[in-house]
Amino acid sequence: MNISIGNDHAGPDYKQAIVNMLKERGHQVTNHGTDTLDSVDYPDFAHKVGQDVDNHAADLGVVICGSAQGVSMTVNKYQNVRGAVCWTKEIAGLAREHNNANIICIPARFTSIPQAIAMVETFLDTEFAGGRHANRVNKIACS
Incomplete structure (x- = not known):
């Protein structure tokens, strides 16, 4: 994938830990994030991930910022994106199962690196459950 x-x-430490896990699982990763703690503007990175998912250059996306609100607002500007702010693995599972979230x-x-992984x-x-959830998704x- x-x-x-x-x-x-x-999030550079979070990103690196997640990238390592993804590669260990055999996934290809496109890295649009910063590797330093120097202040940057989150939309610059979130737009790239949103575009990748929107254009089907990526199957799924991961975005990380302090609260996740800004990156969520940014990626959700794209027509084919459903970005979900998640803070537990249960929420992450429901975002995929019920909402077919793709970022x-x-x-x-507000999370630890092990929680994020x-x-x-x-x-x-x-997997997306489909059924009654598909109608809602x-x-x-917007058309």
Whole structure:
């Protein structure tokens, strides 16, 4: 699977740990994030991930910032993106199962690295349930 990942200065350690896990699982990773703690603007990285998922250059995406709110707002500007702010692996699973989320938005200042890894693993391993949820998901996109 192709995974696009982006982060601001709140998440370089999170990103590296997640990238390592993704590669260990055999996924290809496109890294749009910063590797330093120097202040950067989260939309610059989130837009790249949103574009990758929107254009089907990536199957799924991961974005990381302090609260996850800014990156979520940014990626959700794209028609084919459903970005979900997740803070537990249960929320990550429900975002995939019920909402067919394709980008997980992680709040680095409110989760630990092990929690973030567990959330991404759950996000990747959970399938969309379809059925009654498909009708709801179809109503999300603007035409």
